[in-house]
Amino acid sequence: MDLEDRPGRTCPTEYRYSPRVFDRAPEIVADTLYVVGGLYGNVEALEALREMVWRERDGATVVFNGDFHWFDVADADFAAIDAGVVASHHALRGNVETEIAREDSGAGCGCAYPADVSDSVVLRSNEILGRLRETARRQPGARERLARLPMHLVAAVGDARVGIVHGDATSLAGWGFASERLADFDHDRWVESMFAQGRVDVFASTHTCLPALRQYSNGVVANNGAAGMPNLPGTSAGLITRIGRRPFAGAAAMTGARMAGAHIEVIPLEYDHERWVKRFLAAWPEGSPAHASYYHRISQGPRSTLAQATPAWPDPASA
DSSP: GGGGGGGOOOOOOOGGGGGGEEEEEEEESSSSEEEEEOOTTTTHHHHHHHHHHSTTTTTOEEEEEEEOOSSSHHHHHHHHHHHHTTTEEEEOHHHHHHHHHOOOSSOOOOOOOOSSSSSHHHHHHHHHHHHHHHHHSSSSSSHHHHHHSSSSEEETTEEEEEEEEESOOTTTTOOTTHHHHHHHHHHHHHHHHHHEEEEEEESESSSSOOEEEEEEETTEEEEEOOOSSSOOOTOOOEEEEEEEESOSSOOOOOOEETTTTTTEEEEEEOOOHHHHHHHHHHHHOOHHHHHHHHHHHHHHSSOOOOHHHHHTTOGGGOO
């Protein structure tokens, strides 16, 4: 079996779409849009997000763009995420939700991991997905609700057209908006063609678990990394993407850009980290697959620095 055909590395054909699908009327019109990717079953982060939205002067429209489930294998946690996301806001299905909703398709976790991710990480992700699917089976109607979620949405924020995806402009599990790809200037032509074919000004994505924001001649890619996990060494905050007609009035954005009159900002999501770690360890103790793959990041932040992961980020002062 070729590497790319193994569970966890394969990208099912039904995950794919043309960038031209974004050339359509928007399903969402908002003055302020929060795009929340990679919540990963973090109940504390969901609670913190509610407070952040409440503090917005004119409110905000929230879109969860996939992988809002992951560590929430406890029945009560899964139900809380299901109620707080699917039943309350706009949501896309990421690869996690897609594979939860169906029986084993041979895609494993559906992550389509690239070759530089170790086989042990891939295997553990497949094991996490299997446990999560068992939890979902115990939740009446949950898998059916996830199966009905779209793979992408289009939003309008003022004059800016926003393509909201889980992976990239051509695949639910695509890595074309990963920080290392956006730092490769040989990749620019592909990205700029995605804006042109989709007739969008901003692509808001997640999936790759590390943040990136880059401005091009005809658009901005904003990948928030993870709302439910730390994104920089020594930090505990998640990150979300905020796109608004006015800039964020709260804590300073980590970085930002402007396009078509909209402010595109990556902002911290500060949640009760101590309580979240206790919840995580109760479900995933030492020796479990999620502990092996994620506990270092959850407790200390990722190993990648901002400069390493996103060398092409613009200076927020110039945005």
